[in-house]
Amino acid sequence: MRSMAHRLTQYAHGGGCACKIPPGELEDIVRGLAGTVPDSPAGELLVGLDGGDDAAAVRLDGDRAVIATTDFFTPVVDDPYDWGRIAATNALSDVYAMGGTPLVALNLLCWPRETLPFELATxxxxxxxxxxxxxxxxxxxGHSVDDPEPKYGLAVTGLASAEALLRNxxxxxxxxxxxxxxxxxxxxxxxxxxxxxxxxEAVEVMTTLxxxxxxAAVAAGHRCATDVTGFGLLGHLYKLARASGVTAVVDSAAVPxxxxARAAVREGYVSGGTRRNLDWVRPHTDLTSVSEETALLLADAQTSGGLLVAGELPGAPVIGELVPRGEHVVVVR
Structure with missing residues (x-):
């Protein structure tokens, strides 16, 4: 990390995807909102609010679909260049999570112009x-706003096959x-x-596209995936299993x-976002076989995390399976 006079993380109330509105509260906010316009000349809305997917998808013509998404957040690291890389990687991930290819992005920058020098924004x-x-x-x-708290991210547009979208x-x-x-x-x-x-090692993970x-997921014929970000593995897996009408069984020992990280959990470095994630999924999840430490790691609010794919991928560990819906939406063993 560069030696700097300003520690960016000290200018934010939370860091990265952990600063998201809690998932339960967010679902209450958007419940009942409709985004579909029947017979719209803009094309058929393939993916909208219903399944809690990572981006919206609209059929352009034939098999071509346009994917639109946006993501921005407060500093997750102190180094401004690394923060920019992490935020951009995270925003692009929403397009990849639906099996698309990003085409064009716009910067979204909120900056406390009287507090932090513009050299850091650069x-x-x-x-x-x-x-x-x-x-x-x-x-x-893109767009910039004078804001008391620094935030950065992208609005991204991509293309995908309408018939091969990765969906929740x-x-x-x-x-x-x-x-x-x-x-x-x-x-x-x-x-x-x-x-x-x-x-x-954390920066390396967060800046890997x-x-x-x-x-690989699209080429293998898989059709179900999401990326693991602010709602943690358990939160995003719960949304996927709920939307698919199945139960997800997780082998906690197989999760990389x-x-x-384990030492950090034991020493109490757990964000409020992670604890809210666990509170949200706990009523729908069987956690009786694992410790609270393991449960917190599985609910850990990730920033620019990996893809969770229903199917095998080369080099990616298999961490569980989908089974017919049972008493719980998620079971952790």
């Missing part, structure tokens, strides 16, 4: 630009569950905010976790 934007260039996605303009509601009994990145970045980011310790995983 570094944030440079990080976002470098990630978009790596992804082959145009970054063209595409899960079926008998399918294995694969996870492409380890958990634990949330607790390590919380520790970083509290102590200033740096965790290069999900592009290859998405391509960053080396330093």
């Amino acid at each position: 570094e944030v934007l440079r990080g976002g630009g470098d990630v978009c260039a790596k992804a082959g996605c145009h970054l063209a303009g 509601d595409g899960g079926r009994p008998g399918l294995p569950l694969s996870l492409t990145k380890p958990l634990g970045v949330g607790v390590l980011n919380t520790r970083h905010k509290a102590t200033g310790e740096s965790f290069p 999900n592009a290859d995983a998405a391509k 976790v960053l080396d330093a």
Whole structure:
């Protein structure tokens, strides 16, 4: 991490995807809202609010679908360039999570202009630009706001096959569950905010694009996936299993976790977002076979996490399976 006079994480009430509105509260807010316009000249809305997917998808013509998404958040690390890279990687992930390819993105920047120097904002934007260039996605303009709390992210438009979208509601009994990145970045980011310790392994995870995983999932014929971000593995898996009408069974011992994350949980570096995630899924989840520490890791609010795919992927561990709906929507063993 660069030596800096300003620790960006100290200017935010929460960090990264842990600053999201809690999932239960969010569902209450959007419940009953309709986004579909019958016979719209804009095309058929393929994916909207109903299944809690990562982005919206509209059929353009034939098999072409446009994917639209946006994601932005407060600083998750102190280094402005790394924060820009992480936020951009996270925003692009919503397109990959639906099996698409990002085409163009717009910057979303909120900046406390009287508190933080603009040189730091330049570094944030440079990080976002470098990630978009790596992804082959145009970054063209955007919007900025004078805000007392720094925030950064992207609005992204992509393309996908309308018939091969990866969706929350595409899960079926008998399918294995694969996870492409380890958990634990949330607790390590919380520790970083509290102590200033740096965790290069967490930054590496958060800046790794999900592009290859998405391509592999589509090529294998899989049709159900999501990315694991602010609602944690348990939260996103609950949404997927609920939308698909199945139960998800998780082998907790098979879930990959960053080396330093378990110690961080034991020492209390758990965000409020992670605890709210666990509170939300607990009534629908059988957690009787695992410790509270394990449950917190499985609910850890990830920033720019991996893809959770209903199907096998090369190099990705299988962490469980989908089975016919039982008493619980999620079972952890």
